[in-house]
Amino acid sequence: MTAATAIDLSNACALPARHAPALPGAEAEWLPLSPLADRLCEEWDALAAEAAEPDVFAQRWFADASAALAPPDARLLAIRSAGRLIGLMPVGRDSRYGRLPLRHSVNWVHYHRFLGAPLLRRGQEVAAWSAIIAALDADRDAGSLLHLTGLVENGPVHRGLIEAARLAGRPCDTVHRIERAMLASDMAPDAYYAATVRKKKRKEIARLRARLAEQGSLETRRLAADASPHAWTDAFLALEHAGWKGAAGSALACTPETSAFFREVVAQAHRAGRLDFLRLDLDGAPIAMLVNLIAAPGAFAFKTAYDEGFARFSPGVLLQIENLQILARDDIDWVDSCAVENHPMIDSLWGQRRAIVRVTLPLAGRRRRIAFTAARTLERSAAAFKSLRNRRPQAPQEDSE
Incomplete structure (x- = not known):
């Protein structure tokens, strides 16, 4: 894991990590990934039809096929507002953050899922994220921070997360960023x-x-x-x-x-x-x-x-x-290649690029905030050392005869 860009949240890093603001009428429910109740299947499909971003990997049928690949502790977090489903996110746990032994929560993804954003209702991105963060804040087993993989940079879901984090008075750091080939043209x-x-x-x-x-x-x-x-x-x-x-x-x-x-x-x-x-x-x-x-x-x-x-x-x-x-x-209108960054074949055929980021933010509580700060400090130091090493001038090589 490498550090990249820390998103400017108007000095949010200096603020205490207070609890995410409660959304009136919002309810968070922890559910098993499988099997899904018939009512939830209907709600999921309806939510997908009004999703903030097109994401085939957040469709119910893809998630259902993926359930057998999930670790035993993975769960589904469902968010409702006034009884209406506005967000779904598979949540897992990890005992290590990079090289650090640090328990934290993640949006559960697997090797064959090429985006990791939760499924959020269009227009309800901030409200859904606030409820997701609040649910993890209240979970003693959630660890010190939330690490999110596979978000489309500056898409509605990513922007909603940034705003929800700002309202909660905490940083929302982009810790990794890639650009992969995309086909987009009229x-x-x-x-x-x-x-x-x-x-x-x-x-x-x-x-x-x-x-x-x-x-x-x-x-x-x-x-x-x-x-x-x-x-x-x-x-x-x-x-x-x-x-x-x-x-x-x-x-x-x-x-x-x-x-x-x-x-x-x-x-x-x-x-x-x-x-x-x-x-x-x-x-x-x-x-x-x-x-x-x-x-x-x-x-x-x-x-x-x-x-x-x-x-x-x-x-x-x-x-x-x-x-x-x-x-x-x-x-x-567009096709995401789902390819690795700098793929020589597809990069030569498709002219557009899509930026995908990993984001980390602390959960509420003094100890959690201290752990987050320590982890990010080490991450930034490692990135700075790597950058310095890569810039070090190479000794001139002698001509071979």
Whole structure:
């Protein structure tokens, strides 16, 4: 964990960490992640329809598929105002903050969830965050601070958190920040491709596609809305497992839990009309596959895989070129790549970037505030030392003969 930007909250750091202001009529309820009551399922879907931000990973069906991956102590915090659901956040606990042995609360996420924001009702972001913070303030087992992963920087949820923290008189520090590739344009797909990708690279991609087409019958397919996704799901799991992820033990098919999770996500997304499944076939067999999950007006490039036996033809790149056709959809304005920062392939094809942050704030109480201050001081010191070390001039190297 590295320090980055401390958000200016008008000297909030100098104020005591008082309890978050109570919201009239607000109620916080701790629930198990699974199983979900029928009434909560209906409320969750209604909340998602009026969410502050499009986030497929906060949809009920994605959370339900994820529940089997959760640690035993993970819980669901539900916030209601005047009986109406305005916020939901899976909450977990961690015994270490970076290298420090420090108990704290987290928004529970897993390796295959690429955003971590709670699901908040549009227009109720500050009220929901205030109630979430107040519930954790009152929880003796919540630890010293709240560490939040995977927030869209300066989005409605992030801004609501900053304001709720200000009202509670406490800092809200951005401790980590990345930028990942994003596809966002009102241009037609072909025009976007021409404007974003260099002419030399476009010529090389066209050459690779032509060479690949010489190997057999090349076809791009998209799963039909009325077709079963099961065979495609099996094919994806096998394709991913056959590559480097399988060798490294990180492919979805490497464990029964992650395999079942992926199958459930694809099935539920297809049932909900939120699945965009593409494949590039050579002689009828997939050599690249891509799963997009839809949360209009956005979409998320959830998972991709390719046959490494055809790596010299860059089948994954070729499929991503076909994926640009998603810009032609009337209901989609942008696509989040869900990729790591500085990903060489997708960064060269998609011209926009999305900033994702991790945020830390103290919970109420003198001891908690002292622990937070100590943790952040060490974090800043480590970041300063790393920055100084990286700026240290290198000794000139002798020319080799």
